[in-house]
Amino acid sequence: MTIIADRLAELNIVLPSPAAPIAAYVPTVEANGMLYVSGQLPFRADGSLITGHLGVDYDVEHGRQAAERCAIMLLAQISAALGGNLDRVERIVKLGVFVACDSHFTDQPKVANGASELMVAVFGDAGRHARSAVGVPVLPLNAAVEADAVVAIRPA
């Protein structure tokens, strides 16, 4: 096993089959050593989607779990793009985290930490990324969180 595959196993993280795009686009594009990953939704291991608006129906912890699942979906897409070899990840460069919430919910950073902390747990210092986290009124399929990524990768 590779280094990151070992780490995933230690963390008991099983990468799901990467989600097919809902629409007319592709999950990842590589250009000039950077991998751009499409916005991922928080599908659970059983394939169900974590939905809802934070601050109305659900609390911060619900959002954190959703963000963590988005991060796992990002990993699944990155792994698929790299032929299964996550050791080619040089750096998680940037995460964009969109949190579905009402206009009084201001804990987007705590929610987004669910994704950020997973990246650091998996990649160590290479998982430390720049980030933006903002509130939005609604997301595709009523998802609670959506996250996209820019990743620096090593040549195959």
Added chain:
Amino acid sequence: MTIIADRLAELNIVLPSPAAPIAAYVPTVEANGMLYVSGQLPFRADGSLITGHLGVDYDVEHGRQAAERCAIMLLAQISAALGGNLDRVERIVKLGVFVACDSHFTDQPKVANGASELMVAVFGDAGRHARSAVGVPVLPLNAAVEADAVVAIRPA
């Protein structure tokens, strides 16, 4: 004519004059072989803007058409940046699509397809991109959709 100019003609797409920025920024910046394109609003061929909130005043099809116009505005900006030669587009790398809607509208992916499908119709495989699509409560000038892009380009 160049290859992509031919394709645009076959698709009956006439590129408009690229919109001047509403404000203190520029339409495109090239850096390290990547072209960053500012968020574009859905101006029709007659110069009017497609406005409104989806899920309230308007339906998915209104949004799809708006997203397609955003994509055409992106093409106009990319063309202007490349001296009119869209054959220098190596890959449409990433689209960011923001959909003005109420908090119950969850068909952002179908709306954003209006932009995504146009890119594939024009560029073929080179038009297949990563994408994020999210809902927002409102956009500049009450536009229905805004889209920005990152594009990999070949040297002149």
Added chain:
Amino acid sequence: MTIIADRLAELNIVLPSPAAPIAAYVPTVEANGMLYVSGQLPFRADGSLITGHLGVDYDVEHGRQAAERCAIMLLAQISAALGGNLDRVERIVKLGVFVACDSHFTDQPKVANGASELMVAVFGDAGRHARSAVGVPVLPLNAAVEADAVVAIRPA
């Protein structure tokens, strides 16, 4: 003093201590000659945060000032990443500006100009950037504006 340090002094801009991330991420990541800067909130020189929703509690000018403070926070982070030498900035490539507002407020471009005009004042032509500006229902800590950036930098 360096060229940009001189310019900052002429403009009476004092860079604050860069804000520590609220959460599990880092302020900046450099990859392939590009610096990705995390979303910055509009902290005033006294450390207080500019908050509120535009179109409800506050007007465009409040938002402009908030966007300008976001830009100053971006400069502080860029400066820290470059060991204090802002002359290594080759180009401000892209700003993403998120404006907290109600669903009838459509002056996001005027608000975002507070950030854009500051970049041009500081860097001249190298400060002219691509930009997206969108409305959002709410931001972390109830901030009025959040802005992130992509910056092309020269080797040290």
